[in-house]
Amino acid sequence: MPNFKKTYNGVRNFLFRLLNKEFLIFLFFLFLSGIFWLMMTLNETYERELPVAVHLTGVPKNVVITTEMSDTVYVTVRDKGFVLLSYSQSSRLQPLSFNFSTYANRQTGKGQLRIADIQKSIRQQLYASTTIIGVKAENLDFYYNYGLNKEVKIELAGHIVPSTNYYLSHTQFSPEKVVVYASEDKLDSIRSVTTEYLNIVNFNDTVVRTVRLKSITGVKIVPHTVKLTLFPDILTEKSVEVPITVINKPDNLIIRTFPQRVNVRFTVGASMFRMIKADDFHVVADYREIAARPSDKCNLYLQSRPRGVSNAHLEVNQVDYLIEQ
Numbered sequence: 001m002p003n004f005k006k007t008y009n010g011v012r013n014f015l016f017r018l019l020n021k022e023f024l025i026f027l028f029f030l031f032l033s034g035i036f037w038l039m040m041t042l043n044e045t046y047e048r049e050l051p052v053a054v055h056l057t058g059v060p061k062n063v064v065i066t067t068e069m070s071d072t073v074y075v076t077v078r079d080k081g082f083v084l085l086s087y088s089q090s091s092r093l094q095p096l097s098f099n100f101s102t103y104a105n106r107q108t109g110k111g112q113l114r115i116a117d118i119q120k121s122i123r124q125q126l127y128a129s130t131t132i133i134g135v136k137a138e139n140l141d142f143y144y145n146y147g148l149n150k151e152v153k154i155e156l157a158g159h160i161v162p163s164t165n166y167y168l169s170h171t172q173f174s175p176e177k178v179v180v181y182a183s184e185d186k187l188d189s190i191r192s193v194t195t196e197y198l199n200i201v202n203f204n205d206t207v208v209r210t211v212r213l214k215s216i217t218g219v220k221i222v223p224h225t226v227k228l229t230l231f232p233d234i235l236t237e238k239s240v241e242v243p244i245t246v247i248n249k250p251d252n253l254i255i256r257t258f259p260q261r262v263n264v265r266f267t268v269g270a271s272m273f274r275m276i277k278a279d280d281f282h283v284v285a286d287y288r289e290i291a292a293r294p295s296d297k298c299n300l301y302l303q304s305r306p307r308g309v310s311n312a313h314l315e316v317n318q319v320d321y322l323i324e325q
Contacts, residue, residue, distance in 0.1 A: 047078045047133060050087055052122060053095035054113070056142065060100070064181045066220035067143040069113065075122050076133040083127055096121045104144065109183045110218070113140040143183075143218040150187055151177045154213065154226060158198030162232040166204050167310065169233035169269045173226050178213065181220040193221055195228065204232055233269030235310070240264055240278040244300060244319065249287035254324040257285060262300060262319065266312035280306035283314065285321065296320065 051072050059065065073096075077084070087093060096118060103111040119135050126132070154173045162168055180190055196212045207230040213221050242264050246255040264281050282304040290298050297318040305312045 044081055045078060046081050046084055047076060048084045048087075049074050049076045050093060052093050054118065054137075055095060055097060056100045056103075057097045058099045058101060059144075062146055063100070063144050064147055064149075064220060065142055065144050066109075066181050067141070067215075067218050069140050069142040070138040073118055073135055073137040073140075075119075075135045077126065077130050078133055079127065079130040083129060093122070093125055103142075109143060109145050111142050111144070113137075115140070145181060145183055147181070148184055148187060149179050149181045150190075151179055152190055153177055153192045155192050155194045156198070156228070157194040157196070157214070159201065160198065160230065161201045163202050163204040165235050166232045167235055167269060168230060169271060169308070170231040172229040172231070174229070175223075175226060178226065179222045180216075181222070182216075182218055186216075186218055190216070190219065195226075198228075200230065203230070204234075206231055233271050235267045236270050236273050237265065237267050238273060238276065239266075239315075240276070240281065242278050242281045242283045245282065245284050246287055247284045252325065253287070255285070255287060255290075256322045256324065257298070258320040258322070263315040264302060264305075264312060265315060266305070266309040268309045272308050276306060276309060281312070285319075290321070290323075 051074055053071060054069075054073055055071060056065075056069075077087075098113055098117070100111070103113055105111060115135055115137075118137075118140075119132055122135070123132060154177065156171055160168055178193060180187065180193065182190065193216070194214050196214050198209075198211060200207060200209075207228075209228050210225055211228045212225050215221070215224075240263070241261045243261050244257045244259075246257070249255055262283055264278075264283065266276075268276055281302065284301050284303045285298045286301070298321045300314055300317055300319060302312060302314055
C-alpha cells in the first residue's frame, strides 16, 4: 500500500505540472492573439463624436448675460482607432475661449458664435491625420443687457389635483416675486413668469417642493428656482338661506316671491366654513323674463357666489310670485 500511494502521488503531480504548463502556454498565445487583434482593430479608420467645452471671456462687469449659450459643442472626427483612443485618454482637447466683444451686437443685445470659428479653434488642437466631419451645438446664441430688470410675480403651471374630498385652498411661493433681466422691449411685455409644468396629484397634506421656473429666451430669471408650498383643505358641505331679489322691474311694481328666501347648498374648505355668510350670495328672479313668459312660477338664478366655494346650487329653481301695483 505505501508503494501504491507513492506511485499514485508521483503520477498525479507529474500530470498536474504538465497541465499547468500547457495552460500557461495557452494563456500566453491567447494574450498574444488578443494584442494582434487589438492592433489590427485600432489600425482601422473610425468616426467618433468628442465633446469640447466652450465659454465666453472678457465679459464687462456691467453686462448681464440673460441667456447663456451651450457650454459644450460636439465635434465628429475621423481617424485611426488608436488616434481616436488617444483623444479619449488624454486632455488634448482643451476648452475653447471666445472673446465677448468679438461676437456681441450692442444694438440687438445678442451675440452668436460662428461654427467656422469653433471648427478653426478645434482644428488647431487635432493631429494632422484627423479629419473634422462636423460640429454641432445645442445653442450658440447668447443674450445680454446692461442691468435692466424688474420684479414680477410667479404663476403655477401644471396639473395640481388634491385627493378626493380635498381642494387646493392656497398656493405660496418663496420668494413671492423674482427679478427678470432682459431688453427694454421684453421687460415691457413680461407680466409674470411660470413654473415648469408640474404634475402633483392625490395629496391631502401640505406639499413643499423646490421647483424650476420656465426659461424665456433672452431673459435671465433670478432666482431660477423657488420654493412652492401647496395647502390642501378638506371640503365640507354647507347650506345658507339667501333672500330673493327681483331685478329689472319697474319702480311702480312690487313683486313678492313665496317663499322670500331660498337655500343655497355648496361645498367649502373647513378653514373657510365659518367665514361664508348668506350675504356673500346673490339669488335673483328677472322681471323681464316674467313679463315675457307669464306663469305661476318664476325662475331663480344664483347670480354671484364668494370665492373659495364650489358646487354651489339652489335647492329649488322656481318659486311662486305675486305682482302688486
